[in-house]
Amino acid sequence: MRVDAKDMGADLKEVLITKEEIDAKLVELAAKIDAEYAGKDLLIVGVLKGAVMVMADLARALSTPVTMDWMAVSSYGAGTQSSGVVRILKDLDTDIKGRHVLIVEDIIDSGLTLSWLLSNLGSREPESLKVCTLLRKPDAAKVAIDVEWVGFDIPNEFVVGYGLDYAEKYRNLPFVGTLAPHVYGG
Ligand SMILES: O=P(O)(O)OC[C@H]1O[C@H](OP(=O)(O)OP(=O)(O)O)[C@H](O)[C@@H]1O
Ligand code: HPA
Ligand SMILES: [Mg+2]
Structure with a gap:
């Protein structure tokens, strides 16, 4: 559902997914998980930094007792296109051999990460080894990747908020929105 952007500053074009829609979707996904x-x-594994918000809210919506670990990888740098080169910035602390592991992502874009x-x-x-992503x-x-749990399929536009950044900014917006083209030179 698309909602007009109001009072969000000149950097944002529109709200794509509201905080309320995200909250409801995570409760729905948590029940399935x-x-x-x-x-x-x-063991739920959050992919830093983008998945921080999804991990925090999904984990609290789950009834299943979980342990949490984090992996930090990056392939985007400061741009809006994946470089395709994935770097490990922080590996897991946990040995996952023989464990049930759920990767938690904010977004699957090219799918390369x-x-x-x-x-x-x-x-x-x-x-x-299964995957839950808020956005795809x-x-x-x-x-092509087989993903068990997907929150929302979205159009092929660069989005920010709820963990997602552009040049490290906008991660703390409570909703997912699109960026005005002038912000990234479009
Ligand atoms: O499907 P892809 O095209 O690979 O894109 C998805 C990945 O890109 C983003 O991470 P990024 O590398 O920007 O790091 P960040 O989470 O620290 O922002 C996002 O959080 C996903 O991990
Ligand atoms: O649309 C996006 N926005 C922010 N970060 C991203 N990483 C992959 N796709 C995106
Ligand atoms: Mg990023």
Whole structure:
């Protein structure tokens, strides 16, 4: 659902997904994840920095007891296009061999980050490895990835807020919105 941007400053074009819509979706996803992992020992892995907000809110919506770990990777730098080169900035603290692992992402755009992560973490022999992402851009996919839980499919536009940045800014907006073209020189 599209909502007109009001009082958000000149940098933003419009709100794509409101805080209320995000909250409701995370409760819905958490119920499905709870059902999948009932009685199992679950490790959720947040992909820094973008997934911080999703991890924090999804984890609190889950009834399943979880442990949490973080991986920091980056492929975007300060631009709006993935470089395709994924760098590990921080690895997991946990040995995931034999564990049920759920990767939590803010967005799947080209899919290059997640595809790399699935192969990297998959080689560590987890018992299971699944993915939950708040956002996905179907029209931007460069690799096909099977994702268990997706919050919202969105158009192929650069978005910010709720963890997502442009040049490290806008991560703390409570909603997901599009950026006015003048901000990134478009
Ligand atoms: O599907 P892709 O095209 O690979 O894009 C998705 C990835 O890009 C962003 O991370 P980024 O590398 O910008 O790091 P950040 O989370 O610290 O902003 C986002 O958080 C995802 O991890
Ligand atoms: O649309 C986006 N916005 C911010 N960060 C991103 N990383 C991948 N896609 C995006
Ligand atoms: Mg980023």
